[in-house]
Amino acid sequence: MPGHLNLSYVLCLAVLISSALADVGAYYGSNEYEKGELGEWPQQTYHSSRIIGPVVDFLQHSDRCDDGLYTMLSLRGSKVPSPGPMILDGKGNLVWTAEGYVQPYALAKYTYKGNDYLTFWVGNDEIGHGEGMYYMLDSSYEEAFKVSAANGLRGDLHEFHITRDETAVITIYEIIQANLTSMYGPEEGWIWDGLFQELDIETGEALFQWRASEHFEFTEGYVARVGSGESEDRPWDFFHINSVDKDSKGNFLISTRYMSCLAYIDGKTGEIIWKLGGKKNMFKDLSGGAATNISWQHHARWVDNETAITLFDNASRGPADPEHISRGLYLDVDQEKMTVKVRHEYWNPHNISSQSQGSLQLLDSGNVLIGYGANPAWTEFSVDGEVLCDVHFGPQFNFDTGEVLSYRALKHSWVGFPKTDPEIALQGNTTYVSWNGATEVVTWVLEGADSSGADDEEYLTIDSRPKEGFETEIPIPPDNVHRFIRISGQDANRDILGSTLTLEWDPSHNITTSSLDIQATNNKWLMFFSTAFSTTIFLVIAWWASMRLLDHFRRQKKRKQRLLRGDLQDLAADEELSEDEIGHSVEFSLLQNADIHYDIRPLDELR
Numbered sequence: 001m002p003g004h005l006n007l008s009y010v011l012c013l014a015v016l017i018s019s020a021l022a023d024v025g026a027y028y029g030s031n032e033y034e035k036g037e038l039g040e041w042p043q044q045t046y047h048s049s050r051i052i053g054p055v056v057d058f059l060q061h062s063d064r065c066d067d068g069l070y071t072m073l074s075l076r077g078s079k080v081p082s083p084g085p086m087i088l089d090g091k092g093n094l095v096w097t098a099e100g101y102v103q104p105y106a107l108a109k110y111t112y113k114g115n116d117y118l119t120f121w122v123g124n125d126e127i128g129h130g131e132g133m134y135y136m137l138d139s140s141y142e143e144a145f146k147v148s149a150a151n152g153l154r155g156d157l158h159e160f161h162i163t164r165d166e167t168a169v170i171t172i173y174e175i176i177q178a179n180l181t182s183m184y185g186p187e188e189g190w191i192w193d194g195l196f197q198e199l200d201i202e203t204g205e206a207l208f209q210w211r212a213s214e215h216f217e218f219t220e221g222y223v224a225r226v227g228s229g230e231s232e233d234r235p236w237d238f239f240h241i242n243s244v245d246k247d248s249k250g251n252f253l254i255s256t257r258y259m260s261c262l263a264y265i266d267g268k269t270g271e272i273i274w275k276l277g278g279k280k281n282m283f284k285d286l287s288g289g290a291a292t293n294i295s296w297q298h299h300a301r302w303v304d305n306e307t308a309i310t311l312f313d314n315a316s317r318g319p320a321d322p323e324h325i326s327r328g329l330y331l332d333v334d335q336e337k338m339t340v341k342v343r344h345e346y347w348n349p350h351n352i353s354s355q356s357q358g359s360l361q362l363l364d365s366g367n368v369l370i371g372y373g374a375n376p377a378w379t380e381f382s383v384d385g386e387v388l389c390d391v392h393f394g395p396q397f398n399f400d401t402g403e404v405l406s407y408r409a410l411k412h413s414w415v416g417f418p419k420t421d422p423e424i425a426l427q428g429n430t431t432y433v434s435w436n437g438a439t440e441v442v443t444w445v446l447e448g449a450d451s452s453g454a455d456d457e458e459y460l461t462i463d464s465r466p467k468e469g470f471e472t473e474i475p476i477p478p479d480n481v482h483r484f485i486r487i488s489g490q491d492a493n494r495d496i497l498g499s500t501l502t503l504e505w506d507p508s509h510n511i512t513t514s515s516l517d518i519q520a521t522n523n524k525w526l527m528f529f530s531t532a533f534s535t536t537i538f539l540v541i542a543w544w545a546s547m548r549l550l551d552h553f554r555r556q557k558k559r560k561q562r563l564l565r566g567d568l569q570d571l572a573a574d575e576e577l578s579e580d581e582i583g584h585s586v587e588f589s590l591l592q593n594a595d596i597h598y599d600i601r602p603l604d605e606l607r
């Protein structure tokens with residue numbers, strides 16, 4: 001049931017919303033956008049919601065990207081005031097975001113035991129990798145599972161992948177002691193070891209754990225040790241594990257950034273079966289080096305029934321050599337002949353060079369989606385490398401600054417039924433409606449009634465509009481006669497999924513109000529009442545306790561007087577005195593003026 005309000009209430013509460021943009025929609029090849037003239041993070045506000053939404057710029061757009069899937073980002077960066085997991089529709093409009101998940105990484109959708117979940121990592125990412133937890137939200141955006149690393153370790157941000165066996169694989173960084181003489185370091189040096197675990201999602205138990213330092217030589221890496229490894233507070237990050245996949249044979253495919261290679265790991269023994277790329281590459285490169293010269297790569301995944309691997313290659317090697325252009329790779333891998341060949345490469349039309357992060361996803365449509373990690377961009381290619389859609393969610397002007405970014409950019413289907421109600425705002429004769437995360441609303445129906453307490457069946461349809469973008473605007477038609485209005489969301493079957501609060505509309509006043517203000521005010525009242533209630537309860541308890549205490553002292557005093565008088569029969573009759581006390585009192589009355597702190601002796605002894 002929606003709430004109801006009368007006009008005086010609304011008038012009393014009406015708070016002017018600071019001038020808010022309507023759903024502005026995406027830009028298409030905007031110079032202003034790319035130069036940063038629309039802000040370092042172009043954003044928009046809404047009338048009916050406090051959420052801040054993104055604004056994207058399509059540098060290129062094709063209908064061939066319209067597969068009905070949503071784009072999933074883990075938005076963060078120094079210019080993003082409200083970082084969070086975020087879902088956008090095919091036009092770049094906000095569908096869902098949530099505050100309070102800071103910092104988010106690797107938002108994706110997985111099907112686990114028949115249900116779909118939004119999955120992501122949240123935690124402290126200040127050390128270049130992370131220490132945090134993995135979340136699985138169900139279709140109503142409730143936390144269904146919260147997964148931690150096992151064996152007392154801390155889960156890292158780089159990977160949370162649900163395997164075909166309905167287990168989760170995660171990455172972990174752990175500081176341990178290591179003999180660094182091979183790197184001209186101390187015998188008792190310190191490293192960030194790279195681990196991964198396979199976890200039982202329900203029990204959190206580790207089913208498998210693997211540790212890089214037991215299988216890789218330190219000399220296989222490309223990252224200098226200088227300045228690290230000497231002490232526990234400056235461990236050497238020699239490996240930097242950043243993705244884990246599990247195949248049908250039960251083996252694992254991992255990616256290590258600082259060894260610039262992929263490794264295929266036996267799921268029973270942990271032994272390395274092969275390495276692709278890096279200093280100890282074991283594959284014959286049928287593409288003259290282009291398949292194995294991967295560097296700082298991310299997101300390696302088996303595809304095509306484990307005959308091919310896709311990955312995001314070359315996040316360059318840091319600010320010193322930014323000229324290297326990142327590419328997506330689709331590699332044919334023949335594990336019998338130990339050959340590898342580039343099937344396709346994917347080059348961004350603006351030659352983006354991402355120094356970190358990034359993703360490559362082979363979509364069901366056959367297209368390939370690349371997320372540029374450290375840079376706020378994603379590009380969708382045809383499988384053979386033609387650029388179809390090229391999208392920025394931050395201006396090119398600020399690329400390579402870390403001001404706006406998303407660890408991965410992925411596309412997935414999603415169906416969300418939020419537990420909240422849709423939100424409404426009224427400004428003069430215009431209403432606005434939005435519902436964070438409600439994917440199934442197709443039509444918004446403006447409904448009117450003649451009293452604030454009307455039942456659902458008493459509401460009549462005034463007008464309706466197809467849901468567009470995050471927020472939909474519906475003008476109140478001039479011939480409307482109903483004073484009380486609300487908006488209901490209908491799905492494709494015309495079933496009502498939810499209704500807003502009811503507002504009173506007065507055509508003679510240009511008032512502005514929204515369910516936000518009402519909720520805020522309701523919350524204020526709620527807070528007032530709950531404070532008043534708890535204060536009352538407190539006072540009652542305090543009064544009761546002090547009465548008890550007073551009573552207690554009064555009785556003590558009375559007892560003392562009776563004891564002094566030796567008035568034992570009265571006391572015993574009142575059952576206020578134990579046998580012991582009677583004994584002591586007898587003793588006491590014998591001793592006459594002695595102190596009240598008598599020693600303790602059984603009554604029998606005295607008798």
Ligand SMILES: *[C@@H]1O[C@H](CO)[C@@H](O)[C@H](O)[C@H]1NC(C)=O
Nearest residue numbers: 178179180181182186187188
């Ligand atoms: C450390 O490694 C070096 C070189 O491999 C070896 O000579 C030395 O004995 C090792 N030290 C320890 C304490 O194991």
Ligand SMILES: *[C@@H]1O[C@H](CO)[C@@H](O)[C@H](O)[C@H]1NC(C)=O
Nearest residue numbers: 288289290291293294327345
């Ligand atoms: C690596 O592959 C890329 C893409 O084909 C190519 O441009 C580059 O020259 C290669 N580098 C080496 C060292 O083979």
Ligand SMILES: *[C@@H]1O[C@H](CO)[C@@H](O)[C@H](O)[C@H]1NC(C)=O
Nearest residue numbers: 248249303304305306307335
């Ligand atoms: C996948 O590969 C395995 C082993 O090579 C084969 O038995 C199976 O039929 C393949 N599946 C498909 C769908 O191609």
Ligand SMILES: *[C@@H]1O[C@H](CO)[C@@H](O)[C@H](O)[C@H]1NC(C)=O
Nearest residue numbers: 295314316317321324325327
């Ligand atoms: C990636 O970076 C490495 C070293 O920075 C470079 O040698 C290689 O050619 C780059 N690869 C591509 C595909 O640009």
Ligand SMILES: *[C@@H]1O[C@H](CO)[C@@H](O)[C@H](O)[C@H]1NC(C)=O
Nearest residue numbers: 323325347348349350351352
């Ligand atoms: C991207 O790089 C290619 C090859 O290095 C070059 O031909 C092209 O002009 C560059 N494009 C842009 C937009 O800089």
Ligand SMILES: *[C@@H]1O[C@H](CO)[C@@H](O)[C@H](O)[C@H]1NC(C)=O
Nearest residue numbers: 428429477478479507509510
């Ligand atoms: C709203 O519409 C009514 C007529 O339906 C009109 O009289 C009134 O001026 C309008 N109010 C505003 C604020 O535009």
Ligand SMILES: *[C@@H]1O[C@H](CO)[C@@H](O)[C@H](O)[C@H]1NC(C)=O
Nearest residue numbers: 016017427428429510511512
């Ligand atoms: C109604 O108020 C809004 C802002 O509060 C203002 O922008 C708009 O022009 C007003 N409309 C009329 C008809 O006064």
